Amino acid sequence: MVRPRVEVRLDEGAVAVAAVDIVERVVALNPHAVLALPTGRTPIAFYAELVERERTGRIELSQVRSFNLDEWVGIPSTHPATYARFMEEQLFSRLRNRPTACYIPDGTAADLDAECARYEIAIREASGFDLAVLGIGNNGHIGFNEPGTPFDARTHVAEVALVTRQNNAYSFPDGQPPSRAITVGIATILDSRSILLLATGASKAAVLERALAGPVDSQIPASVLQRHPDVVIIADVAASACLSRKL
Ligand code: GLP
Helix, strand or coil: CCCCEEEEECCHHHHHHHHHHHHHHHHHHCCCCEEEECCCCCHHHHHHHHHHHHHCCCCCCCCCEEEECEEECCCCCCCCCCHHHHHHHHCHHHCCCCCCEEECCCCCCCCHHHHHHHHHHHHHHCCCCCEEEECCCCCCCECCECCCCCCCCCCEEEECCHHHHHHHHHHCCCCCCCCEEEECCHHHHHCCCEEEEEECCHHHHHHHHHHHHCCCECCEHHHHHHHCCCEEEEEECCCCCCCCCCC
16 A cells, blocks of 8 residues: 655645645646645645745646535525635635636535536546645544545535534634535545645644554544555644654
């Protein structure tokens, strides 16, 4: 088994630089690359770095297609906490040239299962992800694939774990995130040609150690990345504090 490669960087800013270096290489080799993109606090510096390089002409994203990993169910795209809004604010509206297509699941769809199927088909028609950029939840989730999610799951409606809702309460004016979200499934993520997981801050140290050094276990969804042949983890010093030098 090829182990995920772990790169440790000093801080969030250095993680962002190293992560965008990888995106830059992928897009230079294939300007039509298909990217899976995350949300949350972790990728904010990553998007700032990506915007900076795009605006200064170091990277061209206009022919890229992007798929967001997930979206809350039941809140309109105008709501400040939607991932659609997050992506506009952190990335798309700040670029000189937006990607050809930027897909985000529609959490307001009348038929959510049909929306999940539609999203999965769109990913398949794009030939899957060349690079999936992931964060990691404090309980080891990737996207909104919470502990216990089967590894063969495709895009689906997920029940969001209580701890995840608590961790995301900050972005909701009423402090109450929805209990459901649409997420790209674990199997869809594992189909990616390459995977890049970003982890910053001391709160991720224990779960990162369990995901990388523990057994592959659906209770720690990110542990399944051990089975993928091309995974890079970029973590800051704080998030990598529990990792042994052997990794
Ligand atoms: C959220 C998102 C995930 C994200 C994770 C970590 O719930 N659904 O895609 O990776 O939590 O978020 P943060 O970076 O804010 O710690």
